[in-house]
Amino acid sequence: MKSADSVLGGATPAVAVVDGSGAVIGWTQAAEELTGYHAADIFGRSIGTLLPADGRAGAFFPRKGMMEVRRRDGQVVIVRADAAPLTLGDDGRQESWLLSAIPVTIDLSTDTGALLESLIGSFPIAMAIWDRNLRCVWFNEAAEQLRDGYPYYRIGRSLTEVIPGIDNEGVRDAVREVLADGRPMIDREAHWAYGTEERVLSISLLPLTGADGSPLGVCSVALDFSNSKARDHLDLLRQAGVRLGSTLDVMSTAQELAELAIPVLADFVTVDLPEAMLPGTEPLRRLATTEAGTPAFRRAGVASIHEGAPESLWDRGEAVYVPPRSPFMDVLHSRRPHFEPVLDTSPGTWLECDPGRARMIHATGMHSLIVVPLEARGDVLGVAAFARTSNPAPFSKDDLLIAEELVTRAALSLDNARQYTRERLTALALQRDLLPHHLCGGDAVEVASRYLPSDTHEGVGGDWYDVIRLPDARLALVVGDVTGHGINAAAAMGRLRTAVRALAYLDLPPDELLTHLDHLMTEDTLTPDAMGATCLYAVYDPQTGHCTMSTAGHPPPAIITPTGDVTFPPLPPGTPIGVGLGTFQSYDLHLPAGTLLALYTDGLIETRQADLDAGMTRLGDVLARATQESATLEHMCATVIDSMVGDAPAEDDIALLMARILGPWGPSELTDPTA
Structure with missing residues (x-):
């Protein structure tokens, strides 16, 4: 057993002996020097005079570790304390303890x-x-x-x-x-x-x-x-905290990682991910093996100090081939980085099994390599490789630490992007499956539609549209928007669309239909997460040319007259679906042949820079031009979406339903699909 002196590195500890109640019964010279109390002054007194309060009554319970000791002159000394039992009484209770303390002093020999x-x-x-x-x-x-x-x-x-x-x-x-x-x-x-x-x-x-x-x-x-290198590394990590994961897109995040490290850390960087990280790509297992090995990754990010990245054998999105015996596979399986400050290109190394990379390394002068696993929440998401060509200095251990820290931050962002992408693709598939696949307006109305999911972080929403053929050749046009985004919103949209169809077949007027829909949603039978929704429901009668519509908190449709004028009818305002008030009114208007209707969701007209009124004005201008330039409704839908959204990512989902009135027709001229 080591002596106290050896354990404490040669310093003399202050030692005291206390009984089971904590009263001092033994005291050393070192304890006197530490505390300022002479033995005669402290004998019989509680050790609690010196130590912080324990808060426990009864027998004395010694504590270990860092704590304070109060000296006689009132000063406080930080010590590291230890305790060992000495004797036991006949009843098995501890009768005495040996306490030792050494100050966290000044002397580095402690x-x-x-x-x-x-x-x-x-x-x-x-x-x-x-x-x-x-x-x-x-x-x-x-x-x-x-x-x-x-x-x-x-x-x-x-x-x-x-x-x-x-x-x-x-x-x-x-x-x-x-x-x-x-x-x-x-x-x-x-x-x-x-x-x-x-x-x-x-x-x-x-x-x-x-x-x-x-x-x-x-x-x-x-x-x-x-020094400039240290500042550059610090700036690199700070930029990583701001830039990485800003888009929640896997490919974009991988490219951000590659570009961040150029040229501060490396001259050439690649980020390679397995197919599980990139849903929707061709399965790698279907690709043939080449002299470079088997297809194991797809290149998601690449950056170089040289234009065109001549060091990269594959472009972004292409399959990356690696031999089984390579640093890339070793890193993937071991989850440990590969650090090769001086790249060994001599015969017998891993490059002998990878002739393509060997030729590239010799051609570009690559001389130093780091490969780091992209690991987050227990999963290995891919590998990031850092190389130097023009920079003559080999990678150092500090460079390896910076690369690992950078990759760790990027891996968390990639994992977030992966989970977001999976949920978004699932919601998008659900959304598209729940929307109508084929629209038919019958003999009296030509219809066309477009749906554009948002590109923002919220993901797919609950926008929908529908065309429902009713008795007597009438036609119902519907557009709606469930609040929120993601799978829940898409599922709620599907339930609402089904409910609208069921209520429409009861041949209810628009205001009554919305009232029933509101009651169903308020009773929590349609949207268990208590989501709200807006809806516009219109019924056109080709025998009379009349259209009746009602809105539940939804923007009014745009009506383009045969002469090209664009108006927005003043529909009586209605509360959104799910409020439970049921305050809906119908609005009647006549639609002559050649009239166009545009039903849409607010994602088409509302942005962070413009409110609904400004968006409706802009939509009116776009529709007026599109009517003159577009020959078909399909082309007009595409023109409207492109003109309103442009190259900027859509901030919200957009649903657009356009209808051209071909009638009115007499009863004998119409085909009733319900007859």
């Missing part, structure tokens, strides 16, 4: 200082420990090297001292704040003059707590980023 110094003393990271009085009680060698510029790195010196020429107010206040609330302060940039140079440091403050959870002090960590 166990705490030696341990810290052995772990981080050789790193260019300045570390120091400050007690609750803001006094420095320990620092490492890197901090000592900064002492000329920051003289507070001195044992016993307090951050409250005023030193001419040193502005220390910000650091002092920050340390006090960390002591007060116990929350760390991470990566705060600081500047100070150091000789003839200005130092740029990243400062972090970490609270130190005792065994009872009380604050003991603060550990400061200062990373010197004054």
Whole structure:
């Protein structure tokens, strides 16, 4: 068994013996020097006089670890305490304990200082420990090297001292704040003059707590980023936090990772992902094996300091072939990075089985390689490779750490994008399956439609449209929008569309149909997640040329007259479906032959920059031009969507249903599909 002296690195600990109630019955000279109490003054008194309150009544329970000891003069000393049982009574209860304590001192020969110094003393990271009085009680060698510029790195010196020429107010206040609330302060940039140079440091403050959870002090960590390479690496990681995953698209995120690392970290970067990460692509297992191996990935990201990325054997989206014995497969299976600062191209290496890469490496002068697994939430999502060609310096261990940190952040973004893509594709498939596949307006009305899902983070929504043929050759035109996005909204849309069809076959007027739909939704039988919806329902009678419509919180349709004028009828406003008020009214109008109707959802006219009124005005202008330029309704739908959305990603789902009136017709001229 090791002696206390050997365990504590040669320092003499303060030792006391206490009985089962915590009363002091033994005291050493080292304990007297530590606490200021003579043996005669402390014998018989509770050790609680010196230690923090335990909060437990009854027998004495010793504690171990970092804690405070109150000296006789009122000062507080931070110590590391230990305890060992000595004797047991006849009843089996502990009668006495041996307690030892050694201060977290100034002398780096103590166990705490030696341990810290052995772990981080050789790193260019300045570390120091400050007690609750803001006094420095320990620092490492890197901090000592900064002492000329920051003289507070001195044992016993307090951050409250005023030193001419040193502005220390910000650091002092920050340390006090960390002591007060116990929350760390991470990566705060600081500047100070150091000789003839200005130092740029990243400062972090970490609270130190005792065994009872009380604050003991603060550990400061200062990373010197004054040299350009360190600053570039720090900027790289900061940019990664902002740019990676901004689109929630797997391919875009992979390309962002590749471009971020150029040229700060590497001259050439690739990001290769398995087919499971890229749904909708051709299965790799169907592709034939070549001299380069088997198809294992698809290239999702590539960037180079050279135009056209001549180092890349495959373009984005293409299958990437790798031999079984290659760093890429090793990294994928072992989940450990491949670090080859000097790329070995001699015979017998892995490149012998990969002639294509070998030729490329010789042709481009590639000489240093890092391959890192893209791992998130327990899954390996692919591999990222970093290489140097023009930069003559081989990769260092620091470069490997930066590459791993960068890839870790990217992997989380890729995993988020993967999950979002899967849900979006599922919702989109459900949405398209629930929408009508074939629209028919009969003899009296020509119809056409378009559906455009949003490109924003919310995913597929609950927009829908429908054309329902009714008795007496009448025709119902419907467009609606369920609030929310994703699978739930798409499923709710399907239930609402089915309900509208069922109610339409009851031959209800538009206002009554919406009232019944509102009741069904309010009773929570259609949308269990209590989603709301808007809806426009119109019925056209080709025998009379009359159209009756009603709206439930939905924008009015656009009506283009045979002469090309565009109007929006003043429909009586109605509450959205699901409110339960049932305040719907019908509106009648006459539609002569040649009239066009455009029913749409608000995604077509509303953007973050323009409200509904501005969007309707713009839609009227677009429809007026499209009527003159487009020969068919199909072409007109495409023209309207392109003109309203343009190249910008759609902010919300868009449903557009257009109808051209071919009648009115007499009863004998019409075919009744329900007859």
